[in-house]
Amino acid sequence: MSLAIVDAREWQNLLDLRTGKKVKDDDPRVQAPQTATLRDVLRRHPYPGDSDPRSNRWVTDSALDLVAAYEPQLACVVYGHQYFAGRYTPMTDVQRKGMMEELFAEIDRFVARSGYEPVVVGTGDMVPLEGEIDLGKLEGLAISSHWSARYAGLHRATPRDLDHVRSLAKVERVVGRDEWLAAFPDAEAVPARVPEHLLLAEEGWTFVTTGTPMRRPVRVPGRGFRIPLSTRLGAAPSLLDIRGLVLSGAAAGKKVALIVAEGVGMNDFLLPFTPCANQTGWHYYEPGDGFYLTLSTGRHQVFAYPSGYNYLDETDEKKDLPFSGYFLDFPAHALGDDFPGKSVAAGNHSMFVHMVFGADVCMECFARNLYNQGGFGVIHRFR
Amino acid sequence: MECTYCEWRCKLGEESFGVCRMYHAVGGKVVERFPDRWSYTSSRMEALPFYHAWPGARTLTIGTRGCNFNCRYCSNAYVALADPAAGADDGTHIHAMTPEELVAMALKLDCRNIVFNVNEPTVSIPGLLRLREEATRAGLPMGCLTNAYGTEESTEALAGIFDFLNVGLKGFTSSFYGEYIGVRDVGPILRNLRTLARRRHVEVTTPVIQGVNDGDLDDMADYLAGIDPEIPWHVFRLLPEYEMKDHAYPSIDAISRKLEAARKKLRYVYFHNFVGSEWVNTVCPECGMEVVERLSLGCGGDKLEGFHCTGNRCPRCGRAIRMCGEYAPTADRATAACAAESEATA
Ligand code: SF4
Numbered sequence: 001m002s003l004a005i006v007d008a009r010e011w012q013n014l015l016d017l018r019t020g021k022k023v024k025d026d027d028p029r030v031q032a033p034q035t036a037t038l039r040d041v042l043r044r045h046p047y048p049g050d051s052d053p054r055s056n057r058w059v060t061d062s063a064l065d066l067v068a069a070y071e072p073q074l075a076c077v078v079y080g081h082q083y084f085a086g087r088y089t090p091m092t093d094v095q096r097k098g099m100m101e102e103l104f105a106e107i108d109r110f111v112a113r114s115g116y117e118p119v120v121v122g123t124g125d126m127v128p129l130e131g132e133i134d135l136g137k138l139e140g141l142a143i144s145s146h147w148s149a150r151y152a153g154l155h156r157a158t159p160r161d162l163d164h165v166r167s168l169a170k171v172e173r174v175v176g177r178d179e180w181l182a183a184f185p186d187a188e189a190v191p192a193r194v195p196e197h198l199l200l201a202e203e204g205w206t207f208v209t210t211g212t213p214m215r216r217p218v219r220v221p222g223r224g225f226r227i228p229l230s231t232r233l234g235a236a237p238s239l240l241d242i243r244g245l246v247l248s249g250a251a252a253g254k255k256v257a258l259i260v261a262e263g264v265g266m267n268d269f270l271l272p273f274t275p276c277a278n279q280t281g282w283h284y285y286e287p288g289d290g291f292y293l294t295l296s297t298g299r300h301q302v303f304a305y306p307s308g309y310n311y312l313d314e315t316d317e318k319k320d321l322p323f324s325g326y327f328l329d330f331p332a333h334a335l336g337d338d339f340p341g342k343s344v345a346a347g348n349h350s351m352f353v354h355m356v357f358g359a360d361v362c363m364e365c366f367a368r369n370l371y372n373q374g375g376f377g378v379i380h381r382f383r
Numbered sequence: 384m385e386c387t388y389c390e391w392r393c394k395l396g397e398e399s400f401g402v403c404r405m406y407h408a409v410g411g412k413v414v415e416r417f418p419d420r421w422s423y424t425s426s427r428m429e430a431l432p433f434y435h436a437w438p439g440a441r442t443l444t445i446g447t448r449g450c451n452f453n454c455r456y457c458s459n460a461y462v463a464l465a466d467p468a469a470g471a472d473d474g475t476h477i478h479a480m481t482p483e484e485l486v487a488m489a490l491k492l493d494c495r496n497i498v499f500n501v502n503e504p505t506v507s508i509p510g511l512l513r514l515r516e517e518a519t520r521a522g523l524p525m526g527c528l529t530n531a532y533g534t535e536e537s538t539e540a541l542a543g544i545f546d547f548l549n550v551g552l553k554g555f556t557s558s559f560y561g562e563y564i565g566v567r568d569v570g571p572i573l574r575n576l577r578t579l580a581r582r583r584h585v586e587v588t589t590p591v592i593q594g595v596n597d598g599d600l601d602d603m604a605d606y607l608a609g610i611d612p613e614i615p616w617h618v619f620r621l622l623p624e625y626e627m628k629d630h631a632y633p634s635i636d637a638i639s640r641k642l643e644a645a646r647k648k649l650r651y652v653y654f655h656n657f658v659g660s661e662w663v664n665t666v667c668p669e670c671g672m673e674v675v676e677r678l679s680l681g682c683g684g685d686k687l688e689g690f691h692c693t694g695n696r697c698p699r700c701g702r703a704i705r706m707c708g709e710y711a712p713t714a715d716r717a718t719a720a721c722a723a724e725s726e727a728t729a
Binding site: 006008009010011013015020022088134136137141208210211212214215216218312318322323366368371372373374376 | 422423424425441458461462474475476478480484488491492501620622632634635636657658659661678680681682683684686687688689
């Protein structure tokens with residue numbers, strides 16, 4: 001049973017990850033040496049905040065500390081500052097370039113100090129926001145979930161709604177549920193959770209729907225049909241194949257680091273790379289749960305929490321995994337689950353890193369809508 | 384001409400807008416500069432926070448722009464303190480919506496009520512009066528978060544619009560309000576808090592800045608207990624933003640110890656706004672049973688975990704638990720029980 005450690009600065013609380021309930025002092029998980037170690041690591045690294053320029057340094061420092069403490073064979077490391085900062089903070093080209101250089105300096109620092117064999121993947125370029133498509137006045141319900149830019153789900157749409165959205169110049173396409181399901185015949189789906197219609201925005205455009213954050217972005221994910229991949233472990237033609245590279249590298253006795261650079265595409269990637277397909281027909285994964293789960297499990301996860309699904313009904317009520325965002329259960333076949341050796345994960349993508357990789361020991365920030373709550377640790381396996 | 388919506392009592396002209404920049408004087412009347420401009424989303428009551436009103440309910444949360452305070456630690460400065468004339472160009476979302484459209488949105492999202500929570504409602508009273516009419520027709524109660532710096536007249540107006548209010552009692556001295564909030568006198572706030580608590584369901588929220596206002600917690604507890612010891616009090620661990628971004632986070636253990644005395648004076652004292660707080664459950668003041676369980680994700684992420692009351696009473700000893708409206712997360716929203724209850728106890 002997974003243990004969660006909340007670190008709200010100078011104060012920690014130990015909880016059962018599935019129930020969210022406080023764990024009693026005599027619980028064996030509390031007494032485990034791994035718990036004491038992770039508590040110390042969390043204490044040593046107070047999170048500076050998503051928009052703080054020190055945020056990515058926090059990732060490197062935390063990841064190095066975890067690697068030193070647990071000596072895993074696999075480290076998953078997520079750098080997200082440039083995605084959050086770039087999304088909301090207007091920057092000059094020079095500032096953006098500086099931010100990217102700092103990101104890659106942090107990646108270099110982690111790789112050099114840890115000595116792990118890196119597999120570095122970017123989630124795709126960000127492009128300036130050109131405009132927004134307001135769907136607030138439809139008769140049906142439009143939802144653009146998880147900070148998505150390109151996708152919005154349409155629920156209970158009336159014929160008038162459909163005529164309207166089809167007439168919108170910046171809506172690239174309206175995809176019916178059946179068409180979407182047919183595009184991914186091998187992906188597991190609960191069809192009822194898949195929106196009746198999925199709307200696609202043109203590049204640079206995004207939807208405004210219920211649940212859209214109050215802040216307006218200045219940049220949004222661009223067309224991420226292909227993403228950059230840097231590795232010496234071999235070729236990965238598509239996002240689905242990266243997991244295999246990591247496992248084969250580990251099977252060859254290497255210590256491997258799977259490093260994700262969020263909001264970085266081929267235009268900004270500062271390492272030698274090969275393009276890797278992130279495309280199925282009209283679909284590409286934005287930097288969210290679908291991308292990460294596909295990367296981690298090596299199989300399409302487009303319907304696990306489908307773009308535009310009506311998360312309101314699921315997140316209002318009491319649910320398992322209350323500290324894990326909209327995740328309803330542990331994903332099957334996450335990389336850490338299937339990995340034979342020890343694994344750790346660290347990153348500044350809140351309520352996320354511990355779920356998508358399933359590493360033995362995970363450490364991430366705890367931030368909501370960019371408000372910094374502190375740090376969050378999870379131990380899935382005590383080994 | 385003088386604006387009498389709040390105690391700034393600004394002098395307004397057609398092109399002079401007062402502290403909040405939301406009103407001007409046209410044709411001998413104080414009118415809104417940006418009528419029917421709203422932000423909206425849906426949320427849960429516990430997240431706002433309301434712990435004793437419509438537990439677990441989904442709510443349409445709305446806001447406008449502008450504020451009559453200038454809190455040095457404001458966590459919503461990008462909305463509340465932005466120039467309202469900038470409209471959507473201030474980097475946030477704002478929509479032209481009629482009261483009918485807002486109410487339709489609330490119904491479409493299966494919300495049980497509407498809560499104004501982004502900025503200060505005093506700066507948008509005429510629009511809120513129009514919205515109230517429409518919400519009443521649809522059977523939707525309304526609530527708000529307010530800093531209670533209105534005049535006596537506009538406080539009466541707020542009590543007419545809103546069935547439940549969460550009043551921000553940010554400090555207890557005029558010197559605190561002068562230095563950190565930008566207004567001279569705490570007096571009107573204490574007066575209005577008393578008025579509102581007489582008229583409507585009121586909860587109170589106090590953000591704590593360690594070393595600044597934590598020394599006043601006892602006095603605040605005394606004051607609230609003098610009004611009504613059943614007033615729910617939310618003590619917030621302040622995560623300073625805006626001008627106080629670099630101020631230290633308050634110590635959870637130290638503040639919690641300070642609240643022990645308050646717990647003897649007030650029946651419902653909560654300490655939260657940080658993830659994993661242990662001080663978010665409602666305990667029956669009579670028998671000590673945990674009658675409402677909640678979970679804190681910090682920063683507007685609190686959730687209902689379990690509601691064990693029977694008809695808003697402790698299921699073990701039968702004591703009444705202060706509650707405005709009933710537990711019913713979604714659907715069957717037609718009962719505005721809260722309004723009737725709170726008027727009856729006035
Ligand atoms: S409501 Fe605004 S304009 Fe009116 S007195 Fe207050 S600050 Fe001044």
